[in-house]
Amino acid sequence: MPQSVTISVPATSANLGPGYDCLGLALSLYNHTTVTILEGDRPHIEPHHPMVEAISALFFQQPDVEEAPFPFSWSIKGDVPQSRGLGSSVTVRLGIMMGLNELCGRPLDRERLYALCSEAEGHPDNVAPALFGGFAVASKEQRFRFPVDDRLKAVILIPEYEVQTAHARTALPESVPHSDAARNTSHACTLVSAFATGEYERMGAALEDFLHQPYRRHLVPGLFEIVDAGVDAGAIGGYLSGSGSAVACLTTSGDPAAIASAMQQELAKTGATGRTIVVTADNTGAKPLQDTA
Numbered sequence: 001m002p003q004s005v006t007i008s009v010p011a012t013s014a015n016l017g018p019g020y021d022c023l024g025l026a027l028s029l030y031n032h033t034t035v036t037i038l039e040g041d042r043p044h045i046e047p048h049h050p051m052v053e054a055i056s057a058l059f060f061q062q063p064d065v066e067e068a069p070f071p072f073s074w075s076i077k078g079d080v081p082q083s084r085g086l087g088s089s090v091t092v093r094l095g096i097m098m099g100l101n102e103l104c105g106r107p108l109d110r111e112r113l114y115a116l117c118s119e120a121e122g123h124p125d126n127v128a129p130a131l132f133g134g135f136a137v138a139s140k141e142q143r144f145r146f147p148v149d150d151r152l153k154a155v156i157l158i159p160e161y162e163v164q165t166a167h168a169r170t171a172l173p174e175s176v177p178h179s180d181a182a183r184n185t186s187h188a189c190t191l192v193s194a195f196a197t198g199e200y201e202r203m204g205a206a207l208e209d210f211l212h213q214p215y216r217r218h219l220v221p222g223l224f225e226i227v228d229a230g231v232d233a234g235a236i237g238g239y240l241s242g243s244g245s246a247v248a249c250l251t252t253s254g255d256p257a258a259i260a261s262a263m264q265q266e267l268a269k270t271g272a273t274g275r276t277i278v279v280t281a282d283n284t285g286a287k288p289l290q291d292t293a
């Protein structure tokens with residue numbers, strides 16, 4: 001059995017506007033999660049982290065996992081910022097579970113990892129693209145993956161302030177008007193079609209959302225103005241990445257630097273600071289980088 005393994009897990013941008021809890025995009029931005037077996041029999045985890053302990057417990061509870069829980073240490077390095085709507089929690093949960101799975105000889109297949117990590121996250125729209133890469137349509141029962149062309153770029157504005165996903169979910173209403181649900185269905189179907197056909201330029205208006213962004217806009221002051229500034233500067237459209245605080249604008253032929261600058265200027269008007277990155281889609285998904293026997 002290898003003693004240590006490092007899993008590369010891509011960041012993810014979930015929802016993409018109208019795809020609340022069901023659409024997500026893997027990004028060329030990564031964390032590396034390392035799991036190392038420790039000496040001894042007492043099953044403890046270093047350092048202590050509730051999220052790591054919960055996902056480890058879930059892994060060792062699986063009937064297909066024959067190993068008893070063993071002591072391990074873990075660490076995460078990389079570029080995925082925490083609590084900005086770029087799926088950092090999945091780089092922890094999936095990174096740890098996939099690391100343990102590698103160390104135990106892969107008793108769980110990828111579909112099982114998908115189901116378990118989605119259960120732990122509470123929604124599958126980050127886990128599906130993080131695990132399988134590309135653009136994901138994700139539900140409990142089914143998932144679909146579409147490769148994404150490199151000509152599609154995401155310009156992402158990352159404010160300096162955090163938004164916790166658990167908190168952002170409490171901002172959502174119990175119910176929404178039927179007309180809003182109908183508009184979202186139409187937009188989500190259009191978005192999926194644009195990704196399926198590679199006609200990214202046709203998705204613009206479909207990035208508008210009525211299920212979560214209007215109810216979360218107070219968490220990211222200037223959200224819609226930032227998106228509008230990106231569009232005015234040449235983006236196809238934009239949206240709140242995951243539950244925020246990051247805002248993403250998508251482009252194929254636009255100048256990413258001009259879009260980034262316009263978004264940043266709009267953020268500055270709210271009194272906040274932030275940085276921008278330009279990324280493409282990751283079409284590979286999570287993978288082991290190395291293992292040391």
Ligand SMILES: Nc1ncnc2c1ncn2[C@@H]1O[C@H](COP(=O)(O)OP(=O)(O)O)[C@@H](O)[C@H]1O
Nearest residue numbers: 076082083084085086087088089092164165166
């Ligand atoms: N690199 C990391 N190291 C330790 N914990 C992390 C790391 N990245 C994320 N987390 C955990 O995930 C939480 C953020 O999850 P969440 O609010 O869902 O934000 P995100 O949108 O980034 O997934 C953090 O509060 C922390 O518990």
Ligand SMILES: N[C@@H](CCOP(=O)(O)O)C(=O)O
Nearest residue numbers: 014021085086087165242243
């Ligand atoms: N559908 C979820 C997505 C959360 O993504 P994250 O990257 O912010 O964790 C939601 O909108 O709550």
